[in-house]
Amino acid sequence: MIFVFSEDNETAFEILSEANKLADSSKSKIAAISFGGTEDDYIACGADIVFSINIEPHEDSVVEGISVLIDQYKPETLLIGSTKFGREVAPGIGQRFGAGCATDCIDFSKDNENLTVKRLVLGGRFITTQRFLRKPQIATVPPGRFEKNINKSRKGEIIKISFKPAKTRVQVMETKKKVPQEMKIEEANIIVSAGRGLKKKEDLKLIEALANVLGGAMGCSRSIAADLKWLPEEHWIGLSGHKVNPRLYIAIGISGQVQHIAGIRDARTIIAINKDPNAPIFKSCDYGIVGDLYDIVPRLTEILKKKS
16 A cells, blocks of 8 residues: 655645556555545545545644554555655654655656655755665655646545544744745746845845746745745745746846755756856756846846737
């Protein structure tokens, strides 16, 4: 049996499509674990069984709940969405069972019952191939890596699980609401990103104007979100932020450190604008413009406005 879990439903649906390929080769059943999601959607996207646990998910409860299911059903493989929440849950389960946990896996295959994965390492500069020797085989999968497949005619079994939530070891001192972004950065087909090449926060308007004329979303490097806090982390692209795969990615004033490149490696076309001809970003882009962003970006925006 293959278990699939992500607190983000869209990520879970994407993982289910890849789990189906693994299940076909090993004749395994696929079980999705839902903490309050829509069970029928899981079945439509490939689950044979949905374990429905109707509690508010937090790390300790999810680790405890999935561990109980593993003890009972003995799955060979557990695939978890590589979200911030998932990256906390996965190693917790691995520690419970003395099992390995491979993160950010981008390809899967099976040799008999052993799972082989390819995953990004060293800031996304290299891809390594690893094979599991113990079970359960636990792997995390980045959002947006696979396309979900929906078949509304699929049939499946829904199993309601009664579960007493584990007492959390984390005390919430304060909760602050974030301003929701209109478009999730992972879903954008066009992304225009800002880096430390910008002199002040007000200059983000230049980046936003170009993104708007292209009908895209605005992203940023780590320094803009984490250090300067000019933008919320929803815009942060990179190894520790969001990994994206747009049709077009425009990096403006971004040097191109390996952590940022790890987040954009799946972009189809990358354009870089930077005044430093030796910036690492030029080794990773398809098209590069060496020049002052304060001259290039407004002119590019005006040209695109006229053409549109």
